[in-house]
Amino acid sequence: MTALEKFKGRIKRGFHVCIGLDSEISKIPSHLLSRKDPVLEFNKAIIDSTCDYASAYKINFAFYERDGSYGAELLAKTIEYIPKDILIIGDAKRGDIGNTSQLYAKSLFEYYNCDASTLNPYMGFDSISPFIDYEDKLNFVLALTSNTSAADFEKLKLYSGEFLFQNVISRVKDWNTKKNLGIVFGATKCDELKENIRLFGDLPVLLPGIGAQGGSLEDVVNTFKAEGKDLFIINISRGLIYLDDSISFAAKAKNELVKYNEMIIFLMS
Amino acid sequence: MTALEKFKGRIKRGFHVCIGLDSEISKIPSHLLSRKDPVLEFNKAIIDSTCDYASAYKINFAFYERDGSYGAELLAKTIEYIPKDILIIGDAKRGDIGNTSQLYAKSLFEYYNCDASTLNPYMGFDSISPFIDYEDKLNFVLALTSNTSAADFEKLKLYSGEFLFQNVISRVKDWNTKKNLGIVFGATKCDELKENIRLFGDLPVLLPGIGAQGGSLEDVVNTFKAEGKDLFIINISRGLIYLDDSISFAAKAKNELVKYNEMIIFLMS
Numbered sequence: 001m002t003a004l005e006k007f008k009g010r011i012k013r014g015f016h017v018c019i020g021l022d023s024e025i026s027k028i029p030s031h032l033l034s035r036k037d038p039v040l041e042f043n044k045a046i047i048d049s050t051c052d053y054a055s056a057y058k059i060n061f062a063f064y065e066r067d068g069s070y071g072a073e074l075l076a077k078t079i080e081y082i083p084k085d086i087l088i089i090g091d092a093k094r095g096d097i098g099n100t101s102q103l104y105a106k107s108l109f110e111y112y113n114c115d116a117s118t119l120n121p122y123m124g125f126d127s128i129s130p131f132i133d134y135e136d137k138l139n140f141v142l143a144l145t146s147n148t149s150a151a152d153f154e155k156l157k158l159y160s161g162e163f164l165f166q167n168v169i170s171r172v173k174d175w176n177t178k179k180n181l182g183i184v185f186g187a188t189k190c191d192e193l194k195e196n197i198r199l200f201g202d203l204p205v206l207l208p209g210i211g212a213q214g215g216s217l218e219d220v221v222n223t224f225k226a227e228g229k230d231l232f233i234i235n236i237s238r239g240l241i242y243l244d245d246s247i248s249f250a251a252k253a254k255n256e257l258v259k260y261n262e263m264i265i266f267l268m269s
Numbered sequence: 270m271t272a273l274e275k276f277k278g279r280i281k282r283g284f285h286v287c288i289g290l291d292s293e294i295s296k297i298p299s300h301l302l303s304r305k306d307p308v309l310e311f312n313k314a315i316i317d318s319t320c321d322y323a324s325a326y327k328i329n330f331a332f333y334e335r336d337g338s339y340g341a342e343l344l345a346k347t348i349e350y351i352p353k354d355i356l357i358i359g360d361a362k363r364g365d366i367g368n369t370s371q372l373y374a375k376s377l378f379e380y381y382n383c384d385a386s387t388l389n390p391y392m393g394f395d396s397i398s399p400f401i402d403y404e405d406k407l408n409f410v411l412a413l414t415s416n417t418s419a420a421d422f423e424k425l426k427l428y429s430g431e432f433l434f435q436n437v438i439s440r441v442k443d444w445n446t447k448k449n450l451g452i453v454f455g456a457t458k459c460d461e462l463k464e465n466i467r468l469f470g471d472l473p474v475l476l477p478g479i480g481a482q483g484g485s486l487e488d489v490v491n492t493f494k495a496e497g498k499d500l501f502i503i504n505i506s507r508g509l510i511y512l513d514d515s516i517s518f519a520a521k522a523k524n525e526l527v528k529y530n531e532m533i534i535f536l537m538s
Contacts, residue, residue, distance in 0.1 A: 161428075
């Protein structure tokens with residue numbers, strides 16, 4: 001099953017919510033702390049209860065790298081635990097000169113067996129090309145991110161009149177000859193999504209910024225629906241995995257996810 | 270000793286060459302392959318023979334991350350082995366939203382004990398700010414990189430008339446209130462260095478692109494000398510560590526490094 005097939009398979013079932021496994025030992029329910037690998041147990045419980053309803057899992061590498069080799073093991077074991085029909089996004093925002101990006105791609109796709117990556121476009125095509133060479137994978141290139149400082153460079157106006165992030169989107173479309181590229185587009189301000197959605201073409205879109213970062217899920221879904229597009233997934237991390245501190249935390253995450261799904265299916269119908 | 274003190278301490282001795290430990294098992298001398306940790310043994314030998322003459326070590330995380338938890342151990346053990354008076358640059362080119370960048374900074378500066386980082390500016394100030402909070406460290410922000418595709422975005426002309434990478438340099442200068450920022454500026458084309466060096470102000474500069482990537486060390490040194498600047502280090506990886514496939518590989522690296530130092534001291538005098 002290619003990454004794009006996994007992605008589309010879940011979307012066909014009306015699932016557009018991607019669960020961000022931004023798992024931190026300081027934030028997980030305290031009853032897990034006595035277990036051997038508390039963060040892994042936390043991830044497993046979240047995966048068990050949500051894998052029939054999630055569109056994808058996005059694993060933010062920073063939350064694991066902080067613990068060096070132990071974190072790398074947690075990362076590998078978490079990824080291994082996720083059922084094979086769900087897209088696993090290795091959210092590492094890599095990008096380097098060609099021979100180095102090749103090793104980052106090896107790490108993400110061969111060592112960790114992720115289905116998808118997030119990539120930083122600053123260094124240009126040859127920093128992204130080694131990821132494109134993995135034809136069955138999917139790569140979400142940062143276009144407009146959900147943080148306040150996205151204004152610093154991403155929203156700089158170019159001499160051509162467009163914004164930098166708009167130029168990135170155009171180039172990603174040009175580079176998408178193997179149909180394995182997508183974009184990251186922050187959902188904090190829905191106006192920006194409305195103004196730019198026609199630029200996306202048929203690129204799959206990963207949208208962070210809903211929930212803890214302030215964006216409205218309803219507005220995002222309505223915007224895609226209005227354009228007749230459905231190749232989008234909305235990432236929610238803190239707003240799902242840390243809803244509850246009791247032994248019911250995973251069930252609560254599932255209930256909330258199912259509510260999101262029902263709302264999205266209603267809005268998209 | 271702060272990172273900047275380590276950096277300046279070596280430069281005072283005339284040392285401007287940074288050794289890139291882009292160590293790959295497929296490229297190291299074959300006699301090491303029977304050892305328990307061949308890449309670590311390779312790194313130790315290179316460090317032993319060059320640490321009295323190098324300006325810094327730059328460790329490219331991709332070369333270690335490809336091996337997951339084992340790579341993380343190699344990385345930690347390599348860093349631990351480097352004498353404490355030499356700058357260790359964790360070349361990971363990170364950059365993410367604030368709470369995530371904070372964890373990347375923790376990983377680089379607290380778990381791995383690097384003195385310095387390389388950072389990708391695309392996401393703007395709040396992606397860099399958690400690194401700035403470590404006042405005693407040093408952070409080299411990507412301005413102009415040494416790869417061909419640097420032209421794709423870094424050299425886009427902005428509405429203001431300047432190139433994107435020039436805007437990045439200006440902003441880095443604005444953000445440098447704690448005197449712990451520098452820039453990465455590719456040395457493949459010396460004309461670009463000559464045209465932009467006056468923008469750098471007193472920012473420390475890390476220059477990749479010499480040697481395997483085609484830039485001329487002599488031109489780079491002369492350009493800094495002509496401006497009366499000395500806060501620069503030139504990274505050389507493949508052109509130093511893979512000079513020789515025999516048991517003398519480390520001695521060869523040292524001899525070549527000493528030759529570079531002599532040439533640079535001559536040019537700078």
